[in-house]
Amino acid sequence: MTRRLPDFEAWAIFAKVAERGSFSDAARELRMSNPTVSKAIGRLEAQLGFALLSRTSRRLSLTEAGRQSLDRAARLLSEGEALEDEAADQLRVPRGLVRISAPLSFGTAYLGPALPEFLKTYPEITLDLALSDRRVDLVAEGFDFALRIAALEDSSLLSRTLCSVRLMLVGAPAYFDANGRPTHPAELRRHVALAYTGSAQKGVWRFGHPTFGEETIEPPVRVWADNADLLNPVLLAGQGLALQPEFLVWRQIRDGSLEVAMPDWTARPLALHLVMPPSPLRPQRVQLLIDYFARALANPPWA
Template sequence: MALPDYEAWAIFAAVARLGSFTATAHELALSKPTISKAISRLERSLGTVLFHRSSRKISLSTAGKSLLHHAQQITRDGEAAMEAARDTTHLLQGQVRLAAPLSYGLSHLAPVIADFMCAYPGITVDLQLNDARIDLIEEGFDCAIRIGVLPDSSLRAVKLRKMKGYFLAAPSYLDRSSQPETPADLAAHDCFLYSNHTSPEIWHIAGPNNQTVNVTPRCRFRSNNGDVMLPALIAGRGIGYLPDFLCQNALDSGELVDVFPGWRMGDIALNIIMPPSRLRPARVDALINYLKDKLR
């Protein structure tokens, strides 16, 4: 049995990421014919086409899309294995790709990344802020910050800290609409929905003494970002549910109040997630360890 063509797999992953044979040749310091031959060699060995080619662009075929995560994993493992065999103090250089939620990234992560770049001048950071769930493997990220309840997956996760969530309203809204007595009363109130929840139309709420209630809130405002809800909540336009890092200042100032003390929607946590392999480049471990220290 022939050994896997590891070089061709790594080149395939690079072409898929860069979208061009020319760009890949430039990044890998190889000739364009070498790149083309590696892809053709891999396609012959697999018996399938990995890219659709035209005079203007290339795009992944269906088979290419299904095999891409294998190529990315092979590349990561190979790079990490080589670094593990060396003195890693000289390998803290290169790029780390990190994904994070928009609001948390701006308010809490940005200053930490700035300090990290001072501490590790040889490492560059590609930070992508997006509240949507990204596919870590398919989109080529080294790690990601996620807030919430993590679904079961093969990804590795480190919990940094628990976060509190609050049902929030301005005193002016409660004076005008009356204070809801129980979470079930939310069905009759103007509610703000965070659309990136798994099921934003149904709120699964847990309270004291293991009480649970499912509520279908009346939607007044919906968004995929929690930050944009704050001005309307403070202006007394409804009731919303936000994590502590977004609303703590408004709670402390009295602009918003906790409508149902002791009632929460799930166990919110701040997490770092990573691809399943334990092998990681030294620069990625450096960032992960830095985030663990600073964000906890």
């Protein structure tokens, strides 16, 4: 037989009445009405089958059973008050652990530099960052939120888009000097591709043109990698073309060590999303980090 939940409120009220020696004083301190306090004690005594307090018109005293019960009831009241004080203190001084998942290359390059200011502002918050291009299960694996670079599919997860991320077909000048510069996706069949395996369709590149529509191509791949950052040294060495996220190559494009091929043909753009479990309720420490990342990453340097 399942036991019912103890009447914690009534026990706490009993402890306060015993402490104050008066129903009315206890009611005033607890911000309750006198009848509410009286009914709670009556309810508790009815459940126990014996009296906890002896009442006369002039005096309130503990019965023997009341004296035996008071110590535990007082501890219950004290623990409850401490718990509420601690929860309120969390709002004043946010503390605790926040677990985040983020892509490896992006996290290393852009989350790391953003962290010191947050850690200085909130010294009681602890962070656990898991950097991987693997798509984690937020709920099953206990993450508070994740940063994802993708075109999100429909799901029960909540999401917040922070900024756009273009995919750019790039190669080194030395590669183009040796192999020519493609002007149409069909020409990529004659080129050397370096491919990221974490895309929705491995090895499939899709491009769109404002006049000629869409083209899909599966170029011959020389190097596969589950981390796009690994492909940059091969690109810079002039050994192939790759469809890279702008945040990984914008500096190299700016300094000329990489060049954009087929600028009139664009790959489907992605976006940086902040993805959260379905419940809209989350601890203050988590919301603070979400809002901080949203501000820090809203205007990225590659834009």
